[in-house]
Amino acid sequence: MSNAPEFTELPAVWQRRFAFFRQYGPVGSTPEAKAAYRALPLGQRMTLGFNIWAFLFGPFYFLVKGMWRKALTLLGVSVALGVASVLLGVPDSWDRALAAGYTAAIATVTNWAYYLHVAEGSQSWNPLEGLRRKGPA
DSSP states (O other): OOOOOOOTTSOHHHHHHHHHHHHHOSTTSSHHHHHHHHHSOHHHHHHHHOOHHHHHHTHHHHHHTTOHHHHHHHHHHHHHHHHHHHHTTOOHHHHHHHHHHHHHHHHHHHHHHHHHHHHSOOOOSOTTTTOSOOOOO
């Protein structure tokens, strides 16, 4: 038996996410994590690897979840991308594609970032914290 917390105060969807992250780490970080992720049903893969609320609300979702440092980082990147887009005269279609890609990227890192925030007490400013792929030992 392990002493790992069960996070019973969290909704069931977060408990499943946390259980996966506790056992395998972030999705795609190791061959074992990739295999376990691919073995899940499609619905569970979607809720594990993508957060729709973060996609819709971006950095503000991070604020709601208490990750204000990461939220400020993401907001700063959002502003920088917007300013660069205007200064470079990026066409509207490219600008929309960039915005959609950026919010999709936020949605894919949110669940892992929240796990680190709750389970490990992370106070980092880096929303990509701990996502580097691990190579063979």
